[in-house]
Amino acid sequence: MTDTAREEILARISEALGRRGGGEYVSSSPRTAVPGTGGTAHAESGGVASANTAATAADAGYHHEGTYTxxxxxxxxxxxxxxxxxxxxxxxxxxxxxxxxxxxxxxxxxxxxxxxxxxxxxxxxxxxxxxxxxxxxxxxxxxxxxxxxxxxxxxxxxxxxxxxxxxxxxxxxxxxxxxxxxxxxxxxxxxxxxxxxxxxxxxxxxxxxxxxxxxxxxxxxxxxxxxxxxxxxxxxxxxx
The missing domain is CATH 3.40.50.10420 (NagB/RpiA/CoA transferase-like)
Structure with a gap:
């Protein structure tokens, strides 16, 4: 797998987790979108998504209780x-x-x-x-x-x-x-x-x-x- 393909896959995963949680997400591209701010922020690493940010975003949208009774x-x-x-x-x-x-x-x-x-x-x-x-x-x-x-x-x-x-x-x-x-x-x-x-x-x-x-x-x-x-x-x- 090339570095470009790897970065694209990580970017898509990070973006999906962030959107599910409704919070910030960190893209694997050098520029990271921040929903709700109307702009973008520069990612210092320019590569791998922040694990902590992704985990927080995923948890924010995770269901702990069902709806059937x-x-x-x-x-x-x-x-x-x-x-x-x-x-x-x-x-x-x-x-x-x-x-x-x-x-x-x-x-x-x-x-x-x-x-x-x-x-x-x-x-x-x-x-x-x-x-x-x-x-x-x-x-x-x-x-x-x-x-x-x-x-x-x-x-x-x-x-x-x-x-x-x-x-x-x-x-x-x-x-x-x-x-x-x-x-x-x-x-x-x-x-x-x-x-x-x-x-x-x-x-x-x-x-x-x-x-x-x-x-x-x-x-x-x-x-x-x-x-x-x-x-x-x-x-x-x-x-x-």
Missing amino acids: GEALVELLIDRLVDYRANVHRADGDPSATISELIGDHSSVVVPRGLDSSWLAGYSGGVRVDAPGEFLSVDELDAQGAVVTASAVAIAQTGTIVLDGSDECGRRAITLVPDHHVCIVRTDDIVDIVPEGISRLDAHAPLTFISGPSATSDIELSRVEGVHGPRTLDVIILNG
């Missing part, structure tokens, strides 16, 4: 989840009947130690609890028909469910090895945009971001599901 927020999440080929279900107060229906054909399922036991009240198969000191091996996890967990946050705009390694979400391995994941998302844990979701999470927790069932299109652009995680993702939106 209530049922519209829930419907947006459902739309994104379905687009990612997840199966979505609704439940009021008690999801046990829905969970039982979804995992009824499996002889055994795994759950994290903190999952509400009443949620499996209607299930007649075996239940393996994964807990510190009693962690299931990979082979044991692979033998389970499904895993049932709660979730920490769901981000509607991106259709992303986040697990945080808490007692009701469990460690990451239990949601990667079994072929079927049933995940409960409480409506109170649904947010509109990514910054809202991140603000609710502990940055030091082992976070797992799930956007639909495991899938890849690496080989000849053919979509294959279940390569590096569950082939089936059932999401239960729990009201109340």
Whole structure:
């Protein structure tokens, strides 16, 4: 890449960031436009844009809160989840009947130690609890028909469910090895945009971001599901 091409790219990036934030921006050309002043100012470096100025401009125009609320927020999440080929279900107060229906054909399922036991009240198969000191091996996890967990946050705009390694979400391995994941998302844990979701999470927790069932299109652009995680993702939106 020539110096001229590099400078042009940096200039366009800097200009875009500045205009988004509504403040000053520094161009990579020797003369820097200053919106609102009716003129230009000379840039002493004559080249690379100021990182601090660009960062300030970008932050000034960055949204930290979404606009969707209530049922519209829930419907947006459902739309994104379905687009990612997840199966979505609704439940009021008690999801046990829905969970039982979804995992009824499996002889055994795994759950994290903190999952509400009443949620499996209607299930007649075996239940393996994964807990510190009693962690299931990979082979044991692979033998389970499904895993049932709660979730920490769901981000509607991106259709992303986040697990945080808490007692009701469990460690990451239990949601990667079994072929079927049933995940409960409480409506109170649904947010509109990514910054809202991140603000609710502990940055030091082992976070797992799930956007639909495991899938890849690496080989000849053919979509294959279940390569590096569950082939089936059932999401239960729990009201109340």
